[in-house]
Amino acid sequence: MSDPGNKPAATLDISDPMLQQLSEHIECRTGLHFPRERFADLERGIAKAARDLGFRDAGAYAESLLNRDLHTADLEALAGSLTIGETHFFRDPGAFAFLETTLLPELIAARRAGHRRLRIWSAGCAAGEEPYSIAILLHRLIPDLGDWHITILGTDINPKVLARAAAGIYSEWSFRDTPAWVKPRYFLNRSGGRHELQPWLKLMVSFACLNLADDVYPSILNNTNAMDLIICRNVLLYFAQARIPQVVRRFHSALVDGGQLVLGAVEASQTIFSELTPVAAPGVALYRKNGAATLGTTIGDFSEPHQAVCPTAVRSPAVGTQAHPPREAISALPVGRGNAFAEANTLYAAGRYREALATLLAGKSPQRKTDPRAAGLLAQCYANLGELAEALVCCDRAVAVSRTDPVLHFLRAGILQELQRDEEALLALRSVLFLDPGHVLAHFTMANLHRRRNRMSLASKHLANVRLLLANRDPGEELPQSGGLTVSRLSGMLAQEKEGTTDE
Ligand SMILES: C[S@@+](CC[C@H](N)C(=O)[O-])C[C@H]1O[C@@H](n2cnc3c(N)ncnc32)[C@H](O)[C@@H]1O
Known part of the structure; x- marks a missing residue:
């Protein structure tokens, strides 16, 4: 391997049959789907990952991938090169308007009477703009925030974007389409036209590396259990259709009764999310876990969730998480x-x-x-x-x-x-x-x-x-x-x- 710092140009020499195998291998480990029409993207992504890891020959790197399970370094490099981590604060104004005026106020009202406790998970959070936007909304909506136990968890497969999330420093580009009041109230100006989140706001959100294709959630080991709200927008659209129900089943298990799942508008589907009840909401693909319906199901009706078989897959846990006792x-x-x-x-x-x-x-x-x-x-x-x-x-x-x-x-x-x-x-x-x-x-x-x-x-x-x-x-x-x-x-x-x- 050469010095990655030199960034030598990777040569592309990956045949179609090999791309097919790579596509299946990568799909198994990450959920990311590259059908034949997207082989060019896959090839570009592998070439970039090879270059980032210091390989001169992308073909040799690709071949090595096929002979082993993906290492953490591969996953990191491929996650960065095969996915689009683009996002910004308050992305999709319609969805955030609904969260601010309806979903969150209702949730807060329900909890105000009992335990003042809220658990929210932004799954596929990229550099943190989404969970921080939620933290900002909660700050606006809960005057006695100090009396509440609030958990906002942001997870992503890509450790590089998570490092940016934890740093909480953003360029102007992260504020496109963001309401004007956000920056002056919640950010400090930094050199080079950058903006840093107020330290107390950073503390409201914790981040962890979690691959949604892995069977490691829900678990109190990685704090992904008992969620009131899961937001997973613009992530599942990169997944193979057959794998999405597995993810949604795990989200279902991760929600408390009555808990809600928000997806991106393009990810909405009535059929694949049959465990969850669709809720009519303007500008949002919203689903609710119906506790009563779940309780009514008899044990005899229960069938084991289907698991896709990945011959070389190794279950990977959330990285950098709190360790709690797990489900079993x-x-x-x-x-x-x-x-x-x-x-x-x-x-x-x-x-x-x-x-x-x-x-x-x-x-x-x-x-x-x-x-x-x-x-x-x-x-x-x-x-x-x-x-x-x-x-x-x-x-x-x-x-x-x-x-x-x-x-x-x-x-x-x-x-x-x-x-x-x-x-x-x-x-x-x-x-x-x-x-x-x-x-x-x-x-x-x-x-x-x-x-x-x-x-x-x-x-x-x-x-x-x-x-x-x-x-x-x-x-x-x-x-x-x-x-x-x-x-x-x-x-x-x-x-x-x-x-x-x-x-x-
Ligand atoms: C377009 S961003 C979405 C950011 C944010 N949720 C939004 O809608 O603005 C997609 C993110 O999904 C992450 N991602 C892709 N596959 C993943 C997987 N298998 N597990 C966890 N995160 C994944 C990518 O790393 C990327 O940061």
């Missing part, structure tokens, strides 16, 4: 008796949390209160439905009965972390490590929590432990309580880590 964590608990539990576990694994909950609660046996396995599953159902107070009660109950189970303590840590009770989450993680000093994700989560609180030396210590623990493990091994995160993927994430330098 409770299956690691000892297996007991009872069909209700087995049924509930199946429903839970399929993302049907409300039904799993109903199944568990319908069981007459008082055992459900004392069986740590059932109480733990109840806790996970509640957590995924965004009912965190209930989740914590159930988890505390399970821990009280089974004090020496690190799985339950890790689950408890995840719930506390979501409740933004970081210090208590750290205590729970200490219990995990007391009981299981080799619990990789407990170290990883501690590192993230310490870093969040700017305790960089503690964060570094736990990251060093993670590296040590990963050193001699099989790269393909899935880490316990990780939702499918493999040793090699976590190692890749650590390699990308840029440890900060400030200390407490």
Whole structure:
């Protein structure tokens, strides 16, 4: 490989049959669809990725791709060269007018009476203009914002655009078609005609790398569970038609009952989103998760979601995310008796949390209160439905009965972390490590929590432990309580880590 800094011109020498294979390979790993009519785009994108990675010969790079799974570096380079990350603040004025005047005010009113909590996910957020626009709207609409727990998550497959999102500095081009009041109120002028978001506004949004084609969501591991609103605009239009229902099914599972999905106008479809109810809304393709309809479905009606088979695919988790216990964590608990539990576990694994909950609660046996396995599953159902107070009660109950189970303590840590009770989450993680000093994700989560609180030396210590623990493990091994995160993927994430330098 030559020095990427020299940017040698890549030569194009990719045959049509090879482009066909590459198209299938890339589709499997990224969801991005390149039919024959778009082979020229695919070839250009691969040539650019090859050049960015320092290959002189795009054909040789393309050939190498076919003989292996895509590495993180390939995904980064291809994501940048094969997708259009173009966006701007308040893109599509009609959609934002609807969000500002109708959707968000209704959501806020519904939550004002109870827990003041909102969870919003911008999936395929590019350089962050979309989630920051939502943050600006929430600031305008919620006068007592400080009393609310607001989560705005922006995810994208392309780490380069996410780095720009986290920096929050934009050129004039990001403000085309943006209402005039936005810039003076929410941005600081910087040199070279650039504009930087007010620091407090940056803090309202967190970013993580997440490939929507991967089966890693919803999960409290990457904070993609219990969403009130998911906005995924101008992303699925690049996906193969057959793959879109898989993504939408996962979005469905990631929404709370009554939660809503906003798509781009060109992505609207009545047929492929049959799990979600279309809602008439001016200028917006809007869908609602109907809790009642989901509850009415019988277990016998349930069919496993179809998964496309990618022979070489490796499930990749969200990068740079908070580590929380994942969906299937409770299956690691000892297996007991009872069909209700087995049924509930199946429903839970399929993302049907409300039904799993109903199944568990319908069981007459008082055992459900004392069986740590059932109480733990109840806790996970509640957590995924965004009912965190209930989740914590159930988890505390399970821990009280089974004090020496690190799985339950890790689950408890995840719930506390979501409740933004970081210090208590750290205590729970200490219990995990007391009981299981080799619990990789407990170290990883501690590192993230310490870093969040700017305790960089503690964060570094736990990251060093993670590296040590990963050193001699099989790269393909899935880490316990990780939702499918493999040793090699976590190692890749650590390699990308840029440890900060400030200390407490
Ligand atoms: C045109 S931008 C959309 C930005 C914003 N949502 C909007 O509508 O203005 C499309 C974004 O989708 C991202 N993307 C493409 N494939 C993806 C995938 N498989 N997973 C996650 N993000 C993906 C691209 O990296 C790009 O930043």
